[in-house]
Amino acid sequence: MTTAAVFDTRDLDRAIPVVHVPVPGRERPASLDVPLDVPPELLERSKGQPGTRALRDARLRGLVDLHIDFVARVLRNSGTPHAEIDDEVQRTFIVAARRLDDIRPGAEKSFLFRIAFNLAAHARRTAARRREVSADQAPEQVERFATPEALTDQKRMRELLDSVLEKMERPLRAAFVLHEFEEMSTAEIADALGIPRGTVASRLRRARAEFRERVAAIGGFAAYVNREGQG
């Protein structure tokens, strides 16, 4: 595939299966007429209007209002370049709008995550091709930022975090992002990824170990550079 290839979001329709994994304690009542994310006031206003459309509209609005930060964060932490976040957020919700009927009430975040995670992978690949720089060339440039002063510099920490996450395998990264940044439980992550809880726990352990190992290596490298610099 060349960089000129146009990404069609409809590919995601095929790439993202509808996974209905029940989450303990999160079961919805048998009647799913009322989507979770619709404010009661909006539902009230929808009365007398063509029901389905009104509910869909309210639900879509609710998705954007409640989950846009989640989507942006997932996109960013999954490797989407910062400059492309706005576009990818937009794209995520466009896909969600098209698949709205497939989104199980209560599973909105899971669904949005799957869209965003896939889009992030594509955005990352495209950005790498555009730069014509392999993904593992960046970390060396960024490790010098790991100085004590830099700990309070969000931009530098962000770049360093990118370099650490970049090396993580996708399945591990997904679990890590959802747990450490979104504070989702293993059950919720299992729902989002469509895998058993035990697998989530296992991936999480490996991801955390990798994360700590790489951060420790960077810290050691930075300490060495700082000592050399002072000497």
Add this chain to the structure above:
Amino acid sequence: MREMSGPSEPVLLRDESVSALERALLDAGRSYRSTGTARAKTLAALGMAGSATLLAGTAQAVPLATLAKMTWKMTWGKLLAAVSIVGAATAVPVGYLAWQRHHHPAMHGGAAPAVIAAKPIEVPPVLMPRALEDQATENGPAGAAHSARPAMTLAHELSSLDAARALLARGDASGALARLDAYGRAYPNGRLELEAEVLRIDALDESGRSDAARARAGAFLQHHPHSVLAPRVRTRLGD
């Protein structure tokens, strides 16, 4: 956020780490937020009335109670008709053609309508879209440029497009074009320029000026082949 903290649930690394570097990195990942621009672009692409919501959203937290208190006037309907059919037909909801009128006087303060001159405006057969800068390039590090702009301006931009879309949905393509011209004058470097351009292509086509619509659509695709909105334009072109 966490609802299922059982005894076997792993503790957050942020909470148990003794490494300052680890904690700083994890904080960097947790603190990322969407921009007001992302919200506006999303609402515009979905063809949703969004100014009131946008303002609430830029304050970050959007409690449902706050949403419920808002007294915006909405006409439900046409948008989701479009959303429901796009799965088969297009890559983007045809919200541009299916608009619900939205107005919230308290939020807009009447400023947006004042910007929009309703006089008939000649629409030049422009070959180039106004938005020549790719959206990706405008988003600098940390989105500082965006966040520095007043949220009200972004809300007004969205409101202007809302108004144009409402006219188009009612079949008043000329009125929609006039509003879009007004938008272009009021916001020469608007953050929703691409969304406005797509709406303009729709309006030109609807008004029977299909040649102009095709020319602008071609220019749009030439300059923004990877835009989120490109599939929508291709659909209009019949590609």
